[in-house]
Amino acid sequence: MQAKYKRILLKISGEVLAGEKGSGFDPAKLDVICKAIKQTRDMGVQIGLVVGGGNFWRGRSSENMNRARADHIGMLATVMNAIMLEETLRNLGVPATAQSAIPMNAVAEPFSQREALRRLEAGEVVIFGGGTGSPFFSTDTCAAIRAAEIGAEVIFKATNVDGVYNKDPGKNPDAVKYDTLTMDEVLAQNLKVMDSAAASLCRDNKIQILVFNLNDPQNIVRASSGENIGTVVTV
Numbered sequence: 001m002q003a004k005y006k007r008i009l010l011k012i013s014g015e016v017l018a019g020e021k022g023s024g025f026d027p028a029k030l031d032v033i034c035k036a037i038k039q040t041r042d043m044g045v046q047i048g049l050v051v052g053g054g055n056f057w058r059g060r061s062s063e064n065m066n067r068a069r070a071d072h073i074g075m076l077a078t079v080m081n082a083i084m085l086e087e088t089l090r091n092l093g094v095p096a097t098a099q100s101a102i103p104m105n106a107v108a109e110p111f112s113q114r115e116a117l118r119r120l121e122a123g124e125v126v127i128f129g130g131g132t133g134s135p136f137f138s139t140d141t142c143a144a145i146r147a148a149e150i151g152a153e154v155i156f157k158a159t160n161v162d163g164v165y166n167k168d169p170g171k172n173p174d175a176v177k178y179d180t181l182t183m184d185e186v187l188a189q190n191l192k193v194m195d196s197a198a199a200s201l202c203r204d205n206k207i208q209i210l211v212f213n214l215n216d217p218q219n220i221v222r223a224s225s226g227e228n229i230g231t232v233v234t235v
Contacts, residue, residue: 004226007046007120009147009207010037010156011140014081016214018055025055025084034088036217037125040224041094046120048150049127050143051085053077071135075102078139082129083107089125096125101133101142113149120150140194144201155207156223157194158214163231164193181233183209193233202235209233 016033019026041047056077060070082098089096097119100108108129109115116126131142140157147155161169162177166189169175183203186193193199193211202209212219212230222229 001225003043009048009152011143014052014054033217036220047125051081052139068135075131079129082127098127101130140198144198148205155209157211162213206235
């Protein structure tokens with residue numbers, strides 16, 4: 001396959017790493033996702049990766065829990081996922097580095113835009129853990145920021161649905177899927193592509209988003225080659 005993009009930012013949820021287990025890691029799921037990432041990298045695509053932490057932690061454990069502290073726990077969960085992805089990719093022969101926005105030098109390299117760019121140019125997959133390093137920001141916002149910092153042409157948002165719909169297709173059988181949207185339409189209609197902060201960042205930095213289903217990890221390869229899948233959000 002011929003690559004359409006030189007550099008992408010792949011955003012995947014933590015939940016997908018759990019597979020059918022629902023929490024923790026599913027080694028088989030990790031393996032097929034990382035093999036698809038390897039195929040994409042072997043096509044010459046430079047890959048930055050932002051991962052969520054929902055396979056370990058989501059939100060607050062109770063209403064009484066401080067939101068900032070809950071977000072800190074979530075950020076630590078994303079670092080665990082980044083390390084696991086790094087290790088799985090390396091076991092497949094793919095050079096990969098986990099960086100963390102929260103300093104923890106013993107387990108992950110501190111985030112550095114300059115170092116991330118150097119590694120991407122050298123053909124490494126760079127996995128960004130720790131979110132933005134600050135509470136109250138989602139990993140979607142982190143993906144938008146990192147995409148801008150590394151000069152990614154597009155954000156691949158790999159989800160459990162095959163694109164963007166006008167309403168939840170799991171609850172509404174009459175939901176309509178969009179093939180293309182503009183970022184202004186996403187914001188005006190409050191469509192659940194990314195949170196508003198992330199969508200605004202993408203619009204302001206002219207980064208398009210491609211939303212597709214990760215139940216088939218080969219969709220990463222197909223998307224990288226320009227195949228018409230999912231929903232394209234343009235700026």
